[in-house]
Amino acid sequence: MAEGLAKAHAHGIIHRDLKPENLIISRDGYAKILDFGLAKLVERRERALVADSAEKTRLLVKTQPGTIMGTVNYMSPEQLLGRRVDLRSDVFSFGVVLYEMFAGRRPFASENRIDTMHAILHEEPPPAHAIKSDLPLVLERILAKALAKTPKERYQKIKELAAELKALKRDMELGRAAPAPAKPRLVLRHATTPARARRIDYEQELNESQYKAVMTADGPLLIVAGAGTGKTRTLVYRMARLVETGVRPESALLLTFTRRAAASMLARAAALADERCQRVSGGTFHSxxxxxxRKFPELAGVGRNFTVLDGSDTEDLIDLLRRQMRLTKDRRFPRKRTICAIFSMIVNKVIPLEEALDQFYPQFTDERATLAELFNAFEEFKRSHHMLTYDDLLLRLREALEGSAELCQRLSEQYRYIMVDEYQDTNKLQAQIVRLMTATHDNVAVVGDECQSIYSFRGASFKNMLEFPELFPNAQIIKLEENFRSAQPILDVAN
Structure with missing residues (x-):
């Protein structure tokens, strides 16, 4: 099957709907891939790149960027998000089929489409050998790489996956493929893990300030952590401590700036305490x-099948509307990327267009009325077509929390403990979301250093650190001041 898919890819064809129903073994023993009805044909000169817009691709099905096409259970994350796809999307779908062939169940099986989509985007599938203990360990590595969430972490070509499957088949025939450990060994390992968590000597392993931050579980907490003072260590131990004291892992939420950072901290907490820490909800504000x-579209007032526009799509939409309004180059009007930055700043800083122009783009103040008209057209188009930009994800969440007491209460009760990393690089909109998500409790701990704020160009404000006690009047403030990274002469100069 993989070799057949490689042949299609060699001719620039992305299948986009791989699933068991489209894969058959004929009576003469040949494997066949059927139903290329949703296939996308990439131009020869562009095959190494992403399947792009109409200028770069020829579509066998007339679809627009941002349209979700395919069968949900077998779709890649980028397909679900309505982004442009390339040949690596088929690698993910083929990985789902492989997993189902070996494990006897789909890796992201859920009760409904929405939960399935959430699982594909945010959850890792259970190890195949945990379902069938006789599967070889190397297969788990192959499946994990094929099912990586981001395309760059997968096999870059289906031929690479086919080669590894051939090698695995050869090793199994020669008896060289090691099976996964038997289930009793896994049970014994899990049984001993909680005891390991109870042996953590927090007072011995942390300094006084870190220990105080870790042991303060309830109520609002602002941790001011300078560079090299062990803020990540403090968050990791705090997660371990919460789980150790009986807090349900699913009721804790860790918000970071990258999914990789969240995954790394959860993995460290699991290694420190036990595997339950991996079930802590972790990710970015946007995810x-x-x-x-996706889970509560009715309560949030968005269409169930909304699509998310990436940066390029957003700029293209703005350019389309600008041309329709005849805002051509013969006048001193900002380019589409600049317009996109202006509109993004309005949302993230929660300020009116006039203020954004006066403070950051004074050269375009004469175009204030036209930009306002363009912004209104932009918003109307997105809402009528069920489209959201990355900024809209935050904006619509805040609007939903403000407008739906039910949603506000459900999220607040679901996430009883919230932790935010790099709080100095959050914007006003994100700070408002944190406040709304703690409606029924104040159990929020934020970590940051106002001197390390580097994302002001994206609307971030170090003032969130200073204004945290205003959002949470009973907030405790703990400062991590012992540096573990730099030698004393460097610290003397810095001080």
Whole structure:
């Protein structure tokens, strides 16, 4: 099957709907891939790149960027998000089929489409050998790479996957493929893990400030952590401590700036305490907002099948509307990328267009009325076509929380403990979301350093650190001041 798919890819064809129903073994023993009805044909000169817009691709099915096409259970994350796909999307779908062939169940099986989409985007599938213990360990590595969430972490070509499957088949025939450990060994391992968590000597392994931050579980907490003072260590131990004291892992939420950072901290907490820490909800503000909007579209007031526009799509839409309004180059009007930055700043800083122009783009103040008209057209188009930008994910989540007491209460009760990393690089909109998500409790701990704020160009404000006690009047403030990274002469100069 993989070799057949490689032949299609060699001719620039992305299948986009791989599933068991489209894969058959004929009576003469040949494997066949059927139903290329949703296939996309990439131009020869562009095959190494992403299947792009109409200028770069020829579509056998007339679809637009942002349209979700395919069967949900077998779709790649980028397909679900309505992004442009390339040949690596088929690698993910083929990985889902492989997993189902070996394990006897789909890796992201859920009760409904929305939960399935959430699982594909945010959850890792259970190890195949945990379902069938006689499967070889190397197969788990192959499946994990094929099912990586981001395309760059997968096999870059289906031929690479086919080669590894051939090698695995050869090793199994020669008896060289090691099976996964038997289930009793896994049970014994899990049984001993909680005892390991109870042996953590927090007072011995942490300094005084870190220990105080870790042991403060309830109520609002602001941790001011300078560079090299062990803020990540503090968060990791805090997660371990919460789980150790009986907090349900699913009721804790860790918000970071990258999914990789969240995964790394959860893995460290699991290694420190036990595997339950891996069940802590972790991700970025945007991924959390996307998950909530997908799960509660009715309460959030968005279409169930909304699509998310990436940066390039957003700029193209703005350019389309600008041309329709005849805002051509013969006048001193900002380019589409600049317009996109202006509109993004309005949302993230929660300020009116006039203020954004006066403070950051004074050269375009004469175009204030026209930009306002363009912004209104932009918003109307997105809402009528059920489209959201990355900024809209946060904006619509905040609007949903403000407008739906039911949603606000459900999220607040679901996430009883919220932790935010790099709080100095959050924007006003994100700070408002944190406040709304703690409606029924104040159990939020934020970590940051106002001197390390580097994302002001994206609307971030170090003032969130200073204004945290205003959002949470009973907030405790703990400072991590012992540096573990730099030698004393460097610290003397810095001080």
């Amino acid at each position: 959390t907002a996307h998950s909530v909007l």
